Amino acid sequence: MTLEWVHPGLVLILGAWALPFLKGSTKRIAMVLLPASALLLCLRLEAGTYGAVHFMGQELVFGRVDRLSLVFSYVFALLTLVGMIYALHVDDDAQHMVALTYGGAALGATFAGDFLSLFVFSELMAVAAVLLVWLRRTPAAVSAGFRYLLLHMFGGLCLLGGVVLYWSQTGSLAFGDMSAYAGSAAFNLILMAFLLNAAVPPLGAWLPDAYPEATATGAVFLTAFTTKSAVYALIRGFAGTEMLIWWGAAMAVYGVVYAVLENDARRLLAYHIISQVGYMVCGVGIGTELALNGATAHAFSHILYKALLFMGAGAVLQMTGLRKLSDMGGLYKTMPLTLALYMVGAFAISAAPLFSGFVSKSMVVSSAAETDRAGIFLVLTLASSGTFLHTGLKLPYYMFFGKDRGLRAQEPPVNMLVAMGLAAAACILIGVFPALLYSQLPYLVDYAPYTTRHVFDTLGLLGFTALGFFMLLSHLDPEPSVSLDTDWFYRRGLSAALPVVNRGLARLEGFVGQIYDVVMQRYVLRVAARLRHLDARVIDAAAVGIGGLTQTVSWGLRAMVTGNAQYYGLIMAAGVLAALALAVFLQ
């Protein structure tokens, strides 16, 4: 760790441990100061490689700084700052520490130059995210967090497996473009790990399952880091993989469809993250400079406006404690400011002109058009219309307008409003001055978003969607339904499979455990008893029997002694007779 270069991520991670020892206002200042200083550090960084370390015979690079990683580090640091401001009012030290660590880990992953440190930081991110979910301390949160952990462990292990395979084949751990190894086991494993992190269906079901369970402030951080760092990794390693295009497109549609069905506010937004990330994945898949620029830009802007939307929904949750759209409504009277800031986010996400979405999403869409993938172009535009429908219209309408259920919630605390304001300002700034963002993008940008035709097309699209929305308003009432998703598999399936396996194994275990008893008790002892019986009855009896035999013979002989002299005479005669006959005949 060369001293002159301080890794911004490390600042956040180590700084977090200082928080519990600070009191009251000094703690608040520190909470803001830490991310701010990290942002400043990132801004001051120039391209180059720093912090190379020799660990277990491997060459680890902690600080590989280039245009791509810089962009992502800016947005991550910025979001950490905004998130911390948003969470100033929360007095649970643990949440802050975890949030900072989470941010630090994301920065770490961005700057990671080799697979090993990337793996280390991504694992750290996974653990931090789980803790964020768990810190909500509701049983639902805890089980959701556990499922999140399991899946990310699986992801982590695939990454580790892939890294090890890659390392054993190439001998180096450098994290660079992998296209040369397309198709190899290592390539697939690493790709799968990042896809899981990027919440690509069917592996992405953890996102809508875990994010709504997090605390109001925690969710803001969750939206940003894990998915976008995965996108960053995909951009760096897997640009131009054909397959990603189709995955991206599918994600876009999948996210929108489920969002429309969804009733829980933050789960709707969570589904929508998947659809937006779909755009980025699709961009990476296309792989042209424009597409990659688009993906990066979209990631940048998406982090900001998605955080803004979550802050809005979080504020409402904070003040009203409600999650379901079906029991919200009529809040515009008491929370006008939140509504306004929320609408900025809504317009940004639906890529309305003068907002950041317009600037970044269109790059990806047009890159699809350039590489004449008509189908993809069509799908992406449809998805963006869907986005405007549910985030832009359905959610605000039912949350703020809709039936007035007499909820008289006040405005959220000041720091939340300030944070939302900052995010909204950023979105507008990028929307109005795209150059700000374009200059930071990894490749030269010669794309002009504000062409009249493009503006008109977008406005037309938005208008039609609005029209459609108001027309079908009655059908779109959110019912308290639970949408089935692939996470059913490991939520129900696994928990069902586990006891069956356990019962079977426990029985086997019991059997093995008892073997020694069975063998010892039944067989050995029974054989021993039978042999003892044999020994006593047969062999001993045989020996005693011989004794008995001699006894009976002697008794028999005794009977011959009748005392009658003539018998003796007869016997003697017989004896002599025999001898005589023998002598005579044997002559």
Add this chain to the structure above:
Amino acid sequence: MTTYPILTFTTFLPLVGAAAILLLNQRLARWIALATTVGTLAHSVPLYLNFDKTSSALQFVEAVPWIPSWNVTYGMGVDGISLPFIFLSALLSVLCVAVSWTAIQMRVREFYAALLVSETAMIGLFACTNFFLFYLFWELMIVPMFLLIGVWGSAHRTYAAVKFLMFTLAGSVLMLVGLIALLYASGTLDFQALAHTTPRLSLLVQAWLFVAFLAAFAVKVPMFPVHTWLPDAHTEAPTAGSVILAGILLKMGAYGFLRISLPILPDAVQLFFKPMLVLSAAAIVYGAYVTLAQTDIKRLIAYSSISHMGFVTLGIFTLNRSGVEGAILQMVNHGIITGALFLCVGMIYERTHTREIADYGGLFKVAPIYSTFLALFCLAASGFPGLNSFVGEFLIISGSFRAWPWLGAMGVWGVALGTTYILWLFYRVVLGDVRPGLRGLRLDLDVREVATLVPLVLLALVIGFYPESVLGFLRASVTQLLGVVSGPGEIAGRL
């Protein structure tokens, strides 16, 4: 050699002692017996010290012509194989006198006289160098043992004594016939001459002689089918009787194989060694199984002796160096351990007057010193490495693997069962909760009893860690013995 006839003196000193006891009154009997046995032991020590380990020839030889017409001389001499046993007999006799110090109350003089006569017979048998004397001491041994069991035994002593007599006599009668046939066939009865100088007998004669001697030795060892007298004899014999019986009497049979069958009838041994191996393996496993099922402690240890002696015969008939050396070592070990076990059981029987395992339990809490001794001897009996019978079993099983691998497996199975029944006995008797019956009695050992057990403990440890002390003597004689009997199969050609 030394002009002073040390062997004759060692052999017949106990006889003199016995006569002295019978003449003097009862109170002095114990002390004279102790003095005589200790004297004999002292006498056998110089034997041990200046014995020349390198030569396999007989040492301390004494020869006096006795019956010229039968070419029989009164010959005494000792070589590597018989020396350990002489020392063991002397030692065990001392311990027997010590252990029956308070145990024997009635007819004390006759008891000690019988004990001393048996000692003479034992030492004489191992020290003699011709068949005639061997037979004479063999027969002499039966008489005192019969008396010991018959007079001072417990409940069914007469049955056991008569059974012992019948079995042993049946065997030795056949030996007598063999002896005479041998004399007739080869003209002399001297072991060395028979083994080396006289021309080898024809296979048929050798076979018949082998069978005749087998009968006598098999009953004594005891081998599998003819073993049923041993448990009865052991259960009924007094402690001293069991110690002598297990310690030395069983070894006379095996010693017979080594001294007579192997060197003099080598071709017959080649013919019969496979069935003998099977019999020994059967004895090991069968003995072990039946031991498992016993409920009476002494009977259990008796059956365990059958299994252990099965090992000895297994070792002898592997006919390769490590097997035979292991067998002889195991004979010494078995003498020590089983002798010690019987001493322990005798001591506890003296206090509780019951031999049923069910009546015992939790001895550790009531009699800690006794339990530690018993623990040590049980470990030794189960072949714990570092104690003496591990080395013996190691050599025997290694030899049997070389001769016939399946035998090795049976041997190992025997060892495993051996560990089970000994530790199970120990578990039931010593661990567990204290039986009500045992609570009142003053169970722990007094100084005399500890003194009797300590020498055996020392021997077990010394042989365990330094078996060279016994093996050193055997090496030369065993090589010479095996030279006569060419070993059957040397798979790995090791050693």
Add this chain to the structure above:
Amino acid sequence: MVPVGACLGLSAVLFGIGLIGFLSRRNIILMLVSVEIMLNAVNVSLAGFSRQLQDQRGQVLALFVIAVAAAEAAVGLGLVLALSRNRPGVNVEDLTQLKW
């Protein structure tokens, strides 16, 4: 003029008869008498041989046989007298006290 074989034949027959008498008669005295017959048979054969071998030692032996027969008869009958005193009738089947 008397062939020895004939004497032997006669002696054999007489001895057989004596034997039958001795083994089967129930009266002790008659058993003793049968013994006398057997002894006579022996004397006949001795005489025959002495004649055939021209050697008088046969006859001397015969004499001794007679002497011994006399002694035996005397003692036997003495015993019979003693026996008959404490038991009526001298029947050999009753005298079985000596059985072990």
Add this chain to the structure above:
Amino acid sequence: MEPVAVFSITPLLAILVSAVGALLIAGTGERRANLREFWSVAAGVLQVACVASMIPDVQAGRAPQFVLFRILPGIEFAFRVDGFGLLFALGASVLWIATSFYSIGYMRSLGEHAQTRYFTCFALALSATMGVAFSANLFTLFLFYEGLTLATYPLVAHKETGEAKAGARKYIIYLLGAAKLLLVPAIILIYNVAGTLDFRSGGILPASALAAQPTLLYVVFALFLFGFAKNAVMPMHSWLPAAMVAPTPVSALLHAVAVVKTGVFSTVRVFLFVFGVEAIRHLGADKLALVVASVTILGASLLALGQDNLKARLAFSTISQLSYIVLGAALLTPSGILGGIAHITNHAVSKITLFLCAGSIYASAHKTDVSQTSGLARQMPWTMAAFAIASLSLVGIPPASGFVSKWYLAIGTLQRGNPWLLGVLLTSSLLNAAYLGPVVYKAYFEEAAESGHSEVREIPWMVIPLFVTALASLVLGIYPNPVLTLAGKVVP
């Protein structure tokens, strides 16, 4: 690089130190408890000193050697210290000190009976473990291996309840039975074939024997693998859960460090120093070991999932972790073996922390089951922190020591080119997370079921040692070089 033998008595001293300690402890008896405790700690410290004094020798390539008796030609009662043995001994003796402190607290707080017997047997068990670590040949190893079984029997049967007795009985029957039935013939056959029992780094089997009797040697290999029942390989494992009936410090030191590690240590010792890598590859016996180890790893982890009792769960986790080491050795690749050996220390450090935490939970909060641990973190912050760190290491998450050995094991599987084994390793780490995770997150994130629980106070005597070992497992993860250099000495 065969280390040059140098005469030195320290290995014997290391063994005698704790044996004498045991005598002193037994001598002082119940009356002067503090003095007795002092003796056991002093013995521990001395033992570590002895063992540590040999580190420079071993590192410089010298192997301290000491021959006591010559039993038979080719069999001696002798000691020889090499990197492998030293590493194991160091781990065991250091952790003994920690456990001694811990058990003082544990015994005092629960007021257990027969504490003298407890500490004496502990010291004896350690001297036996040292014996196994430093034995120069199979005979000495077998002797101390059996001695260890006997020394630990009273510890397992400490509570003297019916259940404790049954567990102890099963414990002794499995270990003694397997030793007698499988080990003795194996040792004898090896003696027959090789003529000697000494350990030599390339293995002692003559080439002629390898060619002549491959099947016999394969059988002997299997006999050794299953004979060392203490390595809890699948069919021979069920004594370990049964031995959980022992008080926690016993299961901590013995079933995490001394007893089970002796089993695995001996197995690896036999693989590398009696058979040797080439011989095993020639016999094809490594496949058997790999299959058995994999089955054990997966089976035991799955079983651990089903156990609600915390100690039972840790027991099954030990069984699966042990087979990592066997797997490592059986891979026959340099880094695989290195990983296996390193895992001995890493697993020891982390597993002992887990067991100590379980003990402290039981002692302070009288909770034994995983389902009862909800909300414990608030009441017992230090214990749960240690538990978390140790489980991180066990699962193999980077900063902790478990990751280092798992990393080398993974590379080992790849050097052998067998992806399936990599699969086994990864799935089992997943399973580790599955059965250790709930304990941690229940303690931290679930509210304690019955609020207003009586004041649960962590006992300092117990918490300090377990936190030290937890930190140790972290430090070994971050700075694994000493462990790796010692282990490296042995890798062929």
Add this chain to the structure above:
Amino acid sequence: MPILAGQIAFYYLAAASVASAILAVTRRNPAHSMLWVLALFMHVAGIFLLVGAEFLAGVQVIVYAGAILVFYLFVLMLLDLPREAAGPPFGAHWPLCAAAGLIFAALLWYAREPGLVLTADGSAAGGPPRGSLLAVGTALFTLFALPFEIASLILLAAIVGTVVVAKRKTES
């Protein structure tokens, strides 16, 4: 011709003695058996004469028939046995004894060496035995002096024995 007369006499004597022996053995009344035994003794004496053993014949008649037989008769009278009333004269096992006796006789008859049977003229070759009475007397008192004395001793013992055995025990 004298040979023929001798043979006829021998055949008569043989037949007569066999018949009297059978009758002596089978008579129910002991007295009758005694008389048949007397007849047997007389015929045997005749055979002795034929064979040339005159002294023997004389002793036979005097000692055997005269003394021993008479002695038997005395005892018979003394015991005053009732006629063999009770039960059959022969023991239950008499067929066995008969068989034994007959086999015995047959064996001896078979065994008599044909060679020994001299042809009629053979006996003549030897001529009359040398003064058989003289020869026997000298032999008795020279060669067999010792056995002669022993014989007298036996007789003495018999006399004393009989007296002791048969004397009625007086309450002394």
